[in-house]
Amino acid sequence: MYTLTITFVILVSIFDAKCDESGDDFKARLIALENKLERQAVQIISLQKEVSTQENTIADLKEKVDAQDNDKKKMEAEILKLKRESLKHNRIIKHLLKLVKKAPIQQNENVVDKNDDERVGVIQKVDNLKTLDKKKRFVLDMVETVAFEATIAGGNIAHHTHIDDKIVFETVSLNVGNGYHSGNGTFIAPMSGIYVFSTSVMMIGANSIDTGMHVIIEKNNAEIAGAYASNKGSYEHSSVTVTMDLKVGDTVAVTVERHDDITFYGDNLTSFTGFLLYAF
Template sequence: MDIYSKMYSLTITFVILVSIFKANCDEPRDDFNSRLIALEKKLERQAVQIISLQKEVSSQENTIADLKEKVDAQDNDKKKMGSEILELKRKLLKQNRMIKHLLKLVKKAPIQQNDIVVDKNDDERAGDIQKVDKTIDKKKRFVLDTVETVAFEATIAGGNIAHHTHIDDKIVFETVSLNVGSGYHSKNGTFIAPVSGIYVFSTSVMMIGASTTDHEMHVIIEKNNAEIAGAYGNSKGAYEHSSVTATIDLQAGDAVAVTVERHQDITFYGDKLTSFTGFLLYAF
C-alpha cells in the first residue's frame, strides 16, 4: 500500500469515528472531546511518519538514479575496453605476419659454417668430447643489412673511340649512367669497393678491326692488378664484340678495372657498345 492510500484510509477512519462519537448522545461531552483530541494527536503522528516515509522514498530514488548512472558508465567503459582489445588483436596479428616474413628472409640468407674441430679426452672412461673450436659466420644479404647497396654502369658513349691501346692499359669508360655508392671513378676507369662483400662485374667491348694493326684482342677484368676473368676476340671483319662476367670477393678498398692483357695497338668503339658494369651481391 502506497502513502496516498494510507492517508485516504486514515481519513475515512477518522470520519467514521467522528460519526460514531456524535451518534452516541448518552456519552458525556468531556469524554468525547478527550477521544477527539487523542485521535487528532494520532493523526499528527501518522502525518509525521508519512512525511518521513516520503523523504526516505525520495532518498532511495536518488540512490537508484546514482546507481543507474554508474551502471551506464560501466557499460560505456566495457564497450571502450572491447574496442581497445579488438585493436590490440589487430596489431598483434600484423606483428605476427611481419615476424613470419622476416623469419622467411633470414632463412633465405646464406650461412657459412666452419668445420667443428673436436678433441677426445685422454681418459677414455669418461667418454667426454670437448669442442675446441666452433665458429659460425653468418653472411646476410645486403637487403637485410643497413649497408646501402652498390651499383654502377659506365660506357664509352657517343661516337668516341679508344684509339691504339696497348698492353696493361686500362680501358676508361668515361660516361657514367649509374654510380650508387660512388665506387666507380670515370677519370681512370677504376672501381674501388666502398664496402666488403661479394660483387658481380661484367664488361662488353667492341674492337674495330680496320683501325688497328693487330686484329686480335684480349681484355681482362682484374682485381688489384691480378687477372680474374678474360674476353678474347679476333676481328676477321670490321668489328668484333666480346664480353665476360665475373663474381669477385672484395674487401673495402680493393680495386677492379678492365685492362688490355695482350695484343698491341687495339682500338675500341664507343656509341655505348663498350661498357663496364658491376653491383654488390651481398655485403659481409
C-alpha cells in the same frame, strides 16, 4: 733685303709643313687610342657577362648541394626511424613467442578452447610482424648497396690502347655508392662483400700486324677473367662476367692483355658494370 725676305718665307713654309705633319701624327695616335679603349670596353662588358654567368652557376650549384644535404638528412632520419622500429618489433616478437610457449595447443584436434584461439592469434601477429620487419630491413639494404654502369658513349673512340692500358669508360649512367671513378676507369670497393662485374667491348678495325683483341677484368692488378675476339671484319665484339669477393679499398678495372694497339668503339657498345650481391 730682297734675299732675306725670300729666305724668311721659305723658313715659314717649312715650319708650317712640319706642324701639319705633327698634327696628323697626333690625330692618328688619338684615333688609335680611342679604338683601343673601345675594344677594351667591349672586352670588359664580355668579362662582366661571363662573371655574372659563373656567379649564377655557382648559386645553382649551391642550391643543389643544399638540396642534397637536406635529402641526406631526411634519409638518415628515416633510416634511424626504421632501425628503431625494427628493434621495437624484435622485442615484441620475442615477447609474443614467450606467450606462445605458455599457451600449448590441445593434443585433441576436436577440442578447441580459449587458449587455442589466443595462440593462433599470437602466431598470426608474429608472422605479420616478421613480414613487416623483413620489408623494413630490405629498405635498409637498398640504402646500403653499391652499383654502377659506365660506357664509352656517343662518337667517342678509345684509339690505340696497348697492353696493360686500362680502358676508361668515361660516361657514367649509374654510380650508387660512388665506387666507380670515370677519370681512370677504376672501381674502388666502398663496402666489403660479394660483387658481380661484367664488361662488353667492341673492337673497331685492327692493325696490320695483330688482329686479336684480349681484355681482362683485374682485381688489384691481378687477372680474374678475360674476353677474346679475332678481328675478321670491321667490328668484333666480346664480353665476360665474373663474381668476386672484395674488401674495402680493393680495385677492379678492365685492361688490355696480350694483343696490342687496339681501338675500342663507343656509341654505348663498350661498357663496364658491377654491383654488390651480398655485403659482409
